Amino acid sequence: MTILNVALMFGGRSAEYDLSMRSARLIYEALDRKRYNPILVGVSRDGTWRLQENTKNFPSQLDSSGPQIMFLPGGGGKALVDRCSDDNRICHVDVVFPMLPDGVLEGVLETAQVPFVGSRLPAPAICMDKQIIKRILRDAGLPIARSLALRSQEEVKFQFAQEALCSRSVFVKPASFHSSIGISKVTCESEFQPAVNLAFSYGSKVLVEEYVQARELECAILQDAERPSELFCSWPSEIIPTDQHAFFTYQAKIEGKGVIVKTKAELDEAVADRMRALSCEAFRVICCEALARVDFFLRPNGELLINEVTTIPSLNPFSMFSRMMEEAGISYAALLQRLLEGAIKRSERARAGQ
Structure with missing residues (x-):
């Protein structure tokens, strides 16, 4: 069996730096070493890409002295490792797992023609701007606040x-x-x-x-790599803030406290089916690929509103996306394998002009 080189890209200039580091560490620890060889690429707060070398474990902090790494345009995964000396080298990456929610990295990876997990542009950029995505959803006739x-x-x-x-x-x-x-x-x-x-x-x-007085629910979508028109959408999950937080804050997401999480929300099947149908419609309207998470408000009168669409949801073993897939019978190991191998298949189709 060929072992694939998987570049985990994490960190970045965003305020979501800590979440990115945490997700990357958990994915790194979960990757099957019989199938995948992880390559750690840390993006520092100034935007520099640094190869994290000489580490047996995931680093607690980025090594800012490591060699810079850059993908070669059109290189199909070839990356230059710049050591600021005469021993520069080329390494090969089979697939990238990006964990930087900036809506820009995907364009760089497309230019380099390297397979990566997630949607190609414009979907990531659209989903990074809440005003733009709301306009697109509204113009498509989908319900928003x-x-x-x-x-x-x-x-x-x-x-x-x-x-x-x-x-x-x-x-x-x-x-x-x-x-x-x-x-x-x-x-x-x-x-x-x-x-x-x-x-x-x-x-x-x-x-x-x-302000929408409502239940907060979300669905996880997984695209079939062989048949892109086929989407699997999970049963909705629910996040219930407690008195500790007025809503699902960043602090609550980091600490995992102050909220009650129901991986399988208590819903009538008709409501769940309507939510899943809206999720798939939003996925297609925004031209998402591979995966997405769609967040909803459910008012007491039964009205559904789409709150957010995320093209790179948190994918660590404890994230809502992974837990919803686990509930649907897709193990975490199977999810990672499906996403990584699907990324390679999508890249092959793109190079073939399909």
Whole structure:
């Protein structure tokens, strides 16, 4: 059996750095060494790609002194390892497992013609901008919550936001971050501007959304690598914030505390089927590939709203995506194998112009 070189890319300049490191470590530990040889590529906070060498275990911190590594355009997986000396070398990567939710890396990997887990552009870039994805979903006739987009120079009063969104409370969030980073729930005038300032500290565009009193649910989608038109969608899971958190915060995601998680949500089959159908429709509308997670709000009256679509959800053994697949009978080892081998098949089809 040929052992495949799998480059795990993690870290990066995003505020989701810690989550990326954690996911990469858990995937690294879970990879079957009889099938895969992991190559660790850490992306430092300044954006430099560093090969993590001479380590028997996953590093607790990135080695910023390691050699730089870069994929050669059109190289099909060939990567230059630059040691700043005469012993530079070329290494070969069979497939990349990217864990940097920035919507940009996928374009670099496409240019290099190296297989990678996840969607090709434009889907990752679309899903990184909450305003753009909401517009696309809305124009496709899919249900979303009401929202306003703010630029850094704009000033909006809390009362105007309340009236425009028909909502007494609102959520303020950066437009280009996931994992609940920079999000605030605002219930009064005095909280609004600090929440806007916080969100703008993460980027130049901010979303103000209506507060939706609802259950928080999500579905995991896996595409068939041989028959791309066939999608498997899991039974929905549910996240229930406790009194410790007003919503599913970044802190709760890092610590795994303050929420109750039900891998199989208690739902009528008709509601679950409607949610799965909407998930698959959103997947196709955004031109996702390989996998995605679709997050929902379910109002007490039964109305469903799509909250978010993620093209590279957390894929460690304890993540919601992996747990939903496990519930559906797809083990974690089988999931990793399916994603990695599917990435190679998709790359082969792309090179063949299919």
